[in-house]
Amino acid sequence: MMDHTDVPNTADLPHPACEDLILTQVLFALSDPxxxxxxxxxxxxxxxxxxCCLSDPTMPKSTKSHLMKVLREAGVIRNVAKGRGxxxxxxxxxxxxxxxxxxxxxxxxxxxA
Amino acid sequence: MMDHTDVPNTADLPHPACEDLILTQVLFALSDPxxxxxxxxxxxxxxxxxxCCLSDPTMPKSTKSHLMKVLREAGVIRNVAKGRGxxxxxxxxxxxxxxxxxxxxxxxxxxxA
DNA sequence: TATTTTGTTCGAACTTTTTCGAACCAATCC
DNA sequence: GGATTGGTTCGAAAAAGTTCGAACAAAATA
Known part of the structure; x- marks a missing residue:
């Protein structure tokens, strides 16, 4: 049951605004192979x-999720809900x-290589 | 006393060749403010x-030396002996x-800022 | 030669990142 | 509704990076 106090279900992850992007953070995000x-x-x-990352199908999903988080928080990629993925x-x-x-x-x- | 087996006194630090520079290492070196x-x-x-680094005169010399080492090993800077410095x-x-x-x-x- | 200046290296403590299983959540499908 | 798919989050352990004092080294200078 959902009452009016419930927030809309946003599976939206936070993304920094363009003007808040920080060079060293971007460089760090890109510094991992x-x-x-x-x-x-x-x-x-x-x-x-x-x-994505089909090159290494053995990678645990939590690890993969973490890689995406670093890229997203640096402002390098956007990650939005789509369907069930x-x-x-x-x-x-x-x-x-x-x-x-x-x-x-x-x-x-x-x-x- | 120095005999012929002694290596010449090289205070030369190793620098990677141009063709051996690795992008992720360079990005990492530059990712620290x-x-x-x-x-x-x-x-x-x-x-x-x-x-160099006169902005923070309190920085210990070992710390400063380490910063230079990371930059040098990534191939970003050259560090050669000159006089006593x-x-x-x-x-x-x-x-x-x-x-x-x-x-x-x-x-x-x-x-x- | 002794001292001073300048910087590297080592080792240990500390901090930050990474890794990954477990728990959880939302959307889809049956 | 229940099971499946796809992905986030949490927590703890491991790995990597940073910091800095102490010890050492080389060049300049007295």
Whole structure:
């Protein structure tokens, strides 16, 4: 039973505003190979979380969720509910607005091996 | 007394070659505010270590040395003996060669506060 | 040569991150 | 409604990074 005091069911996770993005936090988020890999995947376009990180299917979901959290809280990706899963996308516009050229210079570097 | 088996006195610290620079390591080195500050200072040109980090004169020298070590091992700065001290410089050419545009995009971001 | 200046290295304490199972939650499907 | 799918959160343990004093080293200088 839901009464009027109940908050609407928001499975919405907090995302920092564009102007609140902090360079060192973004750099830190991108400084982990697994996280950088995720960003490279999202470079091609939004991806459902279940379709992400298929390279390592043994990764526990809590670990995966944590990687996404670091990227989201730094403002690198957006993570919104979609159906019964989650849609991930790169916050390219916000990153470009706040740190022009940064994302492009990183994404054009060839992955190690 | 020094015989022929003695290694020459190299106060030379190891620096990774340009082609061995690893993006995630560089990003990590730059993801710390104190380290990023150092890089910003070196943007104006080489600096003697004693003249660096004057903003916080209370910083223990071992701490300062550690910051430099992380930057050096990532390939961000060069640290060579000079007189009785050390000369620090940005490895701009190597960084530009390996990660075109990266350093410029980072250095043009205004420091927080 | 002794002293001072400048900085590296080591080791230990401390802090931050990462990892991952367990519990939980929402949406879908039967 | 019950089971399934997909994902977040919590808590604890492990791993990684930071801090800083003490010990050491090399160059300059007296």
């Amino acid at each position: 697994a996280r950088l890999d995720i960003v490279r995947q999202l470079d091609s376009g939004p991806l459902e979380m279940a379709q 989650r849609l991930l996308s790169l916050r390219r516009d916000d990153l470009d607005a706040r740190f022009p050229g940064l994302l492009a210079s990183i994404l054009k570097v060839a992955p190690e | 104190a380290r990023l500050d150092i890089v910003r200072q070196l943007d104006s040109g080489p600096l003697e270590m004693a003249q 050390r000369l620090l410089s940005l490895r701009r050419d190597d960084l530009d060669a390996r990660f075109p545009g990266l350093l410029a995009s980072i250095l043009k971001v205004a420091p927080e």
